[in-house]
Amino acid sequence: MGGTLRKGWDMTVRHKYVLVLFFLYRLLWGFFIYRFIDSVVTPILSRYPNEHPNAGAAELFAIEAQFRLLRTDLIDETLWTLGGMILTRMLLTPLLNAGLYYSFNHSADGQGTRMLTGMRxxxxxxxxxxxxxxFLLLLPAVWLxxxxxxxxxxxxxxxEWIFGLLPYFAGWILWGFLLHLAFQFMQFGAVAGESVWKGLLGAVRKALPLTIVTLLLAAFGLLASAAASSISILWSGFLAVVLHQAFHFIRSMLSVWTAASQFEIWRES
Structure with a gap:
């Protein structure tokens, strides 16, 4: 495992400019999501009677908020905007992945990163x-x-309702995790011009090291997230804002490192 992680790290370092691109992508996405939520929630919350409201004032606020959401076109505009943002992300994410995986596959050519070529x-x-x-990830939702x-x-x-659903949603998370690992290998095979079924077979053969490496780097990410959250709570203010924004880079680095390590396992399969 150590050798795979080192090779993945070396690959990540060679793609340092791609790290900056992924960092900006995450940063801008987070900014637009924040502005979108703020534009919807703030006008509604600004009407809340915050000076010792009585029960009648709070109930009136709830009725007014419900009216704005259900009896005006606010909910339609919100859903359309949210749908457009999700669709945009669903188009951009595989494009970036295509460039990254193609660049991984040609990393031995000595021509630097080939992100744009891979995207094309x-x-x-x-x-x-x-x-x-x-589609396969969302398919269980039809029943769940x-x-x-x-x-x-x-x-x-x-x-009782929450605890009763926990096993089902834990199974859904496991299903998504296994799907992701399988499709990672299928995408690696696709950018290399191989059959996706060969990639799927490779994922089955290398299931154990693939799972261990992925979970290990995911644990690193959780520890980094917990540390960043703790520091933000203890040292609120400008430092917390800077740390929160910097954590997007850490997430991007771990994401590329994970993909690079998975690629090294695929290359050995």
Whole structure:
């Protein structure tokens, strides 16, 4: 495992300019999401009677907020905007992945990173695989969400409802994790011009090291996130803002490192 992580780290360092691109991508996405939520929530919350409201004032605020959400076109505009942002991300993410994985595959050519070339040459299979992964990931929701709704109205307490659903959603998370690992290898094979089924077979053969490396780097990410959150709580203010923005770079670095380590495992399969 140590050798794979070192090779993945070396690959990550060689793609330092790609790290900056991914950092800006995450930073801008977070900024636009924040501005979008702020534009919807702040006008509604500004009407809240914050000076010792009585029960009637709070109830009136709830009625007014419900009216704005359900009886005006606010909810339609919000959903359309949110849908457009999600669609944009679903188009940009596989494009960036195509460039990154193609660059990984040609890292031995000695021509530097080939991100843009990969985006032009390998985007089609990566987009198709990304959409297929998303479809398979969301497929259990067709059964899980109606079941959760039925149990919500039949269970006696919220706690009982939540604990009853935990095994199902844990299984859903596991399903998504295994899907992601399988489709990673399929995408690596696609950018190399190989059959995606060969990539899937490689993921099965290398399931153990692939899982260990992915979970290990995910643990690094969780530790870094916990440390950043703790520092933000202890030292609030400008330092917390700077640290929060810098953490986008850490996330980007860990994301590329994980993909590079997975690629090294694929190359050995």
């Amino acid at each position: 040459r390998a985007w089609k299979p990566i987009v198709v695989l990304y959409l297929a992964e998303t 969400l109606p079941m959760a709704k039925d149990r919500f109205f039949s269970n006696g307490s919220m706690q």
